Amino acid sequence: xxxxxxxxxxxxxxxxxxxxxxxxxxxxxxxxxxxxxxxxxxxxxxxxxxxxxxxxxxxxxxxxxxxxxxxxxxxxxxxxxxxxxxxxxxxxxxxxxxxxxxxxxxxxxxxxxxxxxxxxxxxxxxxxxxxxxxxxxxxxxxxxxxxxxxxxxxxxxxxxxxxxxxxxxxxxxxxxxxxxxxxxxxxxxxxxxxxxxxxxxxxxxxxxxxxxxxxxxxxxxxxxxxxxxxxxxxxxxxxxxxxxxxxxxxxxxxxxxxxxxx
Amino acid sequence: xxxxxxxxxxxxxxxxxxxxxxxxxxxxxxxxxxxxxxxxxxxxxxxxxxxxxxxxxxxxxxxxxxxxxxxxxxxxxxxxxxxxxxxxxxxxxxxxxxxxxxxxxxxxxxxxxxxxxxxxxxxxxxxxxxxxxxxxxxxxxxxxxxxxxxxxxxxxxxxxxxxxxxxxxxxxxxxxxxxxxxxxxxxxxxxxxxxxxxxxxxxxxxxxxxxxxxxxxxxxxxxxxxxxxxxxxxxxxxxxxxxxxxxxxxxxxxxxxxxxxxxxxxxxxxxxxxxxxxxxxxxxxxxxxxxxxxxxxxxxxxxxxxxxxxxxxxxxxxxxxxxxxxxxxxxxxxxxxxxxxxxxxxxxxxxxxxxxxxxxxxxxxxxxxxxxxxxxxxxxxxxxxxxxxxxxxxxxxxxxxxxxxxxxxx
Numbered sequence: 001x002x003x004x005x006x007x008x009x010x011x012x013x014x015x016x017x018x019x020x021x022x023x024x025x026x027x028x029x030x031x032x033x034x035x036x037x038x039x040x041x042x043x044x045x046x047x048x049x050x051x052x053x054x055x056x057x058x059x060x061x062x063x064x065x066x067x068x069x070x071x072x073x074x075x076x077x078x079x080x081x082x083x084x085x086x087x088x089x090x091x092x093x094x095x096x097x098x099x100x101x102x103x104x105x106x107x108x109x110x111x112x113x114x115x116x117x118x119x120x121x122x123x124x125x126x127x128x129x130x131x132x133x134x135x136x137x138x139x140x141x142x143x144x145x146x147x148x149x150x151x152x153x154x155x156x157x158x159x160x161x162x163x164x165x166x167x168x169x170x171x172x173x174x175x176x177x178x179x180x181x182x183x184x185x186x187x188x189x190x191x192x193x194x195x196x197x198x199x200x201x202x203x204x205x206x207x208x209x210x211x212x213x214x215x216x217x218x219x220x221x222x223x224x225x226x227x228x229x230x231x232x233x234x235x236x237x238x239x240x241x242x243x244x245x246x247x248x249x250x251x252x253x254x255x256x257x258x259x260x261x262x
Numbered sequence: 263x264x265x266x267x268x269x270x271x272x273x274x275x276x277x278x279x280x281x282x283x284x285x286x287x288x289x290x291x292x293x294x295x296x297x298x299x300x301x302x303x304x305x306x307x308x309x310x311x312x313x314x315x316x317x318x319x320x321x322x323x324x325x326x327x328x329x330x331x332x333x334x335x336x337x338x339x340x341x342x343x344x345x346x347x348x349x350x351x352x353x354x355x356x357x358x359x360x361x362x363x364x365x366x367x368x369x370x371x372x373x374x375x376x377x378x379x380x381x382x383x384x385x386x387x388x389x390x391x392x393x394x395x396x397x398x399x400x401x402x403x404x405x406x407x408x409x410x411x412x413x414x415x416x417x418x419x420x421x422x423x424x425x426x427x428x429x430x431x432x433x434x435x436x437x438x439x440x441x442x443x444x445x446x447x448x449x450x451x452x453x454x455x456x457x458x459x460x461x462x463x464x465x466x467x468x469x470x471x472x473x474x475x476x477x478x479x480x481x482x483x484x485x486x487x488x489x490x491x492x493x494x495x496x497x498x499x500x501x502x503x504x505x506x507x508x509x510x511x512x513x514x515x516x517x518x519x520x521x522x523x524x525x526x527x528x529x530x531x532x533x534x535x536x537x538x539x540x541x542x543x544x545x546x547x548x549x550x551x552x553x554x555x556x557x558x559x560x561x562x563x564x565x566x567x568x569x570x571x572x573x574x575x576x577x578x579x580x581x582x583x584x585x586x587x588x589x590x591x592x593x594x595x596x597x598x599x600x601x602x603x604x605x606x607x608x609x610x611x612x613x614x615x616x617x618x619x620x621x622x623x624x625x626x627x628x629x630x631x632x633x634x635x636x637x638x639x640x641x642x643x644x645x646x647x648x649x650x651x652x653x654x655x656x657x658x659x660x661x662x663x664x665x666x667x668x669x670x671x672x
Contacts, residue, residue: 012332023624026603057605083491091630112512136494139642162320
């Protein structure tokens, strides 16, 4: 029996985990521990619903509702000097919670402080683009769309950025396969002839650079011509035709050999 | 842009046609010698003037972030070499720095000194490369040859340290793998003296006051502070717009907090100002390395942090002590498991702010790793800066932004 792999997360897994092992957590401290962050959080809370806020590894993380993203970013940009949005991306939690986590990494250049504004999106839910506030979102949101399929509404050019335009699927989803489909060479055969003809028809050739030495239909044999569609699996017959010397150069032999010159 | 070719509409790899509104679409790249890799730039031209620029990227996309989700933390480190391949140690360090912050460990002092020196040496290598290719793109061929001569010396130093010239992997999570080889510091001193001498008497003498150089660079590729902040530009582009922000100074890591160095700023906003910044930053890097040398000499010989839960013990201990061997076995076969949590750790790479966002779910694989690459955003701003400039200045702007496509496409 084939090993069961969950379809909602096909990524690499640890091959062994101790039964009693519990992952510790990075400590979170309250936002009130840092004067700057505390004041900032107060300001955000005045107008925006904050679901959770804490400091983790020197940066404040603020969880908000996805509808408030523009308002929150405008507030921290205009009132709190967070002039740069250095990164926008997402984390795939579809398997666990059916949600994406989208984060906006903000930088205050005057005080050298960073915060991360985090929001959760349901699958298929779009988020409002923040390009009117930060042009850096232009590329970042396109990448987020390309990698996760999260659409940013009112983005000036919501298209794929890294993958080709006609690509199927979004590579950073946990459901995205890590390898090609090994059964793919049978799909066309099954569709056209039916599964029972597999042995007769054989697997479809999906390698465009494949060369079959005995295939006299699709491949020519320069210098050793045989009739079209002849069976040469037993070795080809001698042909009385003489060929041009230029076609039959022996590349293994060097043209300048000392014994020949003598 | 995906084209659907048929007999009536053949496939044009290079779109180049007159349009009704008298503009012309020119496809610049993806194989263009001054596109610095695989940049495809679709330019709409009105005569010689660019009216619309559209950078098309992704030709070097290898899915490095996806690979990070399927590799243990130590396995992924050599992959970071392939981001900004001009200065790999900067990527290695940025990644190791983020993981160390997640683990809550700090490298020992000698490792910090070595890392700081390597980072600055990489900055010099990258900036030499910048000056070389920038001059080459603008048309000054000889500077390219001179700068590569010095870069060769610097690469030899890297090779002496880690054995590789381009893909260094010279940093480990928790420290550095090796101590500096015999005589490395003396060679480094020789290199710094030579580099500073050449900087003043060759590159600067050839370029800085050169009439053609100035005509080609001054008031070209103007990025003001507002644009730079809005488009997420960092590093020399941000400082070239008059904003004094350097992660080394503002959010110091490694030994930068205790070193004495200046952050050059230029308020010229143009390519010439950014060129001058790069030259000055190389001097500052040399200054930093000179200051770190005595710190290195005074430090204890320990190279890796002591964190048995996450890092293997030194080789002698592994070979002599059973418990260290067991730890090593588990760490190698299963990989380290950082605590649950997320971290974003910025560093100042030669190109700008290089940061890694890592989300850990307590597994040996990162749940999500996002590489915040400076060149990605510096490519984005091209669609703003190039509009209104002349076609001849497009190349100057691309080389002045110093983008590297390993980092843009990841």
